[in-house]
Amino acid sequence: MKNHNSDPQDGFAGLKENFIQDASSGFIVFLLALPLSLGIAKASEFPPIMGLITAIVGGMVVSMFAGSRLTIKGPAAGLIVVVAGAVNEFGGGDTGWHLALGAMVVAGLLQILFGVFKLGKLMDFFPLSAIHGMLASIGLIIIGKQIPVLLDVNPALTKGKEPLQLFASIPEFIANLDPKATLIGGISLVIMLSWPFIKHNKLKIIPAPLVVLLLAIPAELILNFQTSQPKQALVQIGNLFDSIQINASFDGFAQTGTFIKFVIMFALVGSLESLLTVKAMDMLDPFKRKSNANQDLIATGIGNTLVAFLGGLPMISEVARSSANIANGAKTRWANFFHGFFILIFVLLASDLIEFIPNTALAAMLITVGIKLTHPKEFINTFEKGIEQLLILLVTILFTLSVDLLVGIGAGILTEILVNLFNGKPISALFKAPTEVSFTNDAYLVEISDAAVFTNFLGIKRKLEAIPANFQVTIDLSKTNLVDHSVMENLEHFKHDYERQGGKVHIIGLDSHQPVSNHKAAAHKKVK
Structure with a gap:
């Protein structure tokens, strides 16, 4: 049996004991999280700086009372679909953003109640193939939405188009691409997709998004994007202190059906993704510590309520950053704290550098996330578990792409129930x-x-x-x-x-x- 006395200490004793490992891992995760948080916010129809505010709060505040020790809290690509959908259905633009934040505040409070009433176990109610179908659907939607950004086409060409329409419009996007911006985006995508195959041990330590930025920013300066390209070509973040205020509006209550739908989706999808990540990271933890899922839900809900008032994106325990955290030797929750701390310092001291980042480079990072979520191996693995599991996954994807995420999950659950009845369940x-x-x-x-x-x-x-x-x-x-x-x-x-x-x-x-x-x-x- 494992000797738990060898586990790293928690609290300030853990900070003193593991300062070097946690600070260095937090720094590496910061390099990964900075561009991804910007890209996720932009893809979610939020001001880009709001992705950084979520990462700062998720790291510096939520880490202190989270139920999981090694997960990284921040904005997640898996929620892009829900967030952008809320902004658009509430009217789009600044109005849609403010009203979506109101629904997020209520969802954050609901998430706290999930934890208080110990509903973390409800994750087991959802059939696993429907969850995989949900994640694959999200991946496809991210790819569909980011292809026109990668090609730097005029946003007017994508306005109002649903996921399936975006895929159908790819030839039109290619015909209207911006050569300079697309070149940077294309090279960035190649780097993101090929970096995991690098064998050199020292090179592998460098996060792929950092490599992309080290190439994309000088290339943008050489090609003179500031004066030669349209406004959408570069990230615009503004000032941190000007952005922090009470941005949430509850006028969306008037649109009762829409408001309730997005409260459920924010709370449900965010909680599911977060709990799945916590479960996966417990299995990767070298000390085999078991997280308190309900406490983690409460902490994440508090963080989401706070950032929603301020204007930030919803946060979850994010899988890619959490995996990187463990791989880089993190020992305690302080690694998550340091990742948020380094983002805060960067925003305060070097925010001007962020506005040199081409949006096509961020799109390449998000397309890579989408590809991972909907990788063919997910379909193959599901098929190997049984043809009926593949059917559940495909039904979930079909209804998500053609209707919305909530209907997709419901369709997947119903399909699994019907399959079980067919197989002899009383x-x-x-x-x-x-x-x-x-x-x-x-x-x-x-x-x-x-x-x-x-x-x-x-x-x-x-x-x-x-x-x-x-x-x-x-x-x-x-x-x-x-x-x-x-x-x-x-x-x-x-x-x-x-x-x-x-x-x-x-x-x-x-x-x-x-x-x-x-x-x-x-x-x-x-x-x-």
């Missing part, structure tokens, strides 16, 4: 699976009946989490007619977490079940 087991826990001979036996599926897993999980640590646990699935993919994967997560604490878990009773594919996490249905 209707009586829709939200409840009979689960008996017994204790004999210093070992626990958990017997699950009827069906173990995503809609009833919360009840199963509650009983599993009530089992004390350091015992032998057997989970018997022989009385089930169906165990779906989400439950198979979640049981493996439980096994991993429980055994990490010193116990042992055996999953039995699937001998009379037929897996729907060869993947270890495939759904299993009982052979009649």
